[in-house]
Amino acid sequence: MLAVDIETRLGAFVLEACFKAEARATALFGPSGAGKTTIVNAIAGLVKPDRGRIAFDETVLFDSATGIDIPPHRRGVGYVFQEGRLFPHLTVRRNLAYGRWMRGLPRERGTEDRVVALLDLAPLLHRRPGKLSGGERQRVAIGRALLMRPRLLLLDEPLASLDAARKAEILPYLERLRDEAHMPMIYVSHQAEEVRRIATAVVRIEAGRVAAMGGLDLLG
């Protein structure tokens, strides 16, 4: 279970987010600029909140009261960015292996094959990110995050940079991921249809606050 209770100020914008995520796929749903990305950045350790606590299961990732702030590279939290952020100088295969190298994990052929099959990455392995389409790039980004074997997967509007056809191409992969990867997901989006297909629980964020928590009925 992910427990977030943080407060942070960015200029005039104040973020006060307190929620728990227990479902397989929890959506952070709300309009652009509501603070959703700031929340996932705080969970990943890329943004340091002014105050509060973030814990996943038994592990405290951040706690301003006790001064705990685990750096991002030791959090073991996978992150799929809106723009993919693949390493342009590495082939797809090396992008996928990056997390395993950096975390010093042993190679697991089975896991690799499963992720490659799940996301249909086999034909892309020897290519470089510069020669991939937007949809292919996001699939690789998802695979890269999965292969670091995270305890929690953050997806920040992974479809926002894609057109309708590409979105339709990726959505089935995300559904399979939710059902097969056995790893809790936090899915950030402002698109109700998208959230309806992926999420099993919803945290509605509005103007830097949690407006409501519950099921898919919150999507309105």
Added chain:
Amino acid sequence: MSWLSPEEWTAVALSLRIAVWATLGAFVPALAVAWLLARKRFWGKAILDGIVHLPLVLPPVVTGYLLLLAFGRRGPIGAFLADSFGIVFAFRWTGAALACGVMGFPLFVRAARLSFEAVDHRLEEAAATLGASGFWQFLTVTLPLALPGIIAGMVLCFAKALGEFGATITFVSNIPGETQTISAAIYTFTQIPGGDVAALRLVAVAIAIALAALIASEWFARRAGARAYGLD
């Protein structure tokens, strides 16, 4: 090469050796300073930036004289290094390499800094979420993506070192076989009657080396750039 006299050949070989060592010696500190200036905010950043660029704007004679005061046999740093480690810079080729490295340093730092700044910081963040510490982010993401600019900086530093004259001659003088580089040798030949032919031969060598360095750097930078952007 028979068309160069042994004395001229010595000057050419010495220049290359000094320029190579100056560039190698500047490599790690230049990358460190460039990275600090590109990525970090700290107290005294403007001062560090200014000090790094001083050799670019000071008269080379001043830089050479300051080096002589600091690294000469009786200079505070020079005396310490000589007594403790037996490292002597004054009137040695090592001193010429030091002077050339200092003169080329700002050019190296500028090019490397620009290329570090051009690397998308968000890629480093992505590497962090994948388990890379700051050191590994630098080694596996920042450095390879900045490589074209770093190569350009190395070539600029090498070229500057090859042509350096004022600081070198002030610091380590103009001793044939020890500190007489191509530039110093050309200067010497132009000062003696009938030295024009020898001076022109060295001029030709200097042009050839400079052109070769430029072409080589262009080729390396193109390759590295193509790799960095995934186009090869």
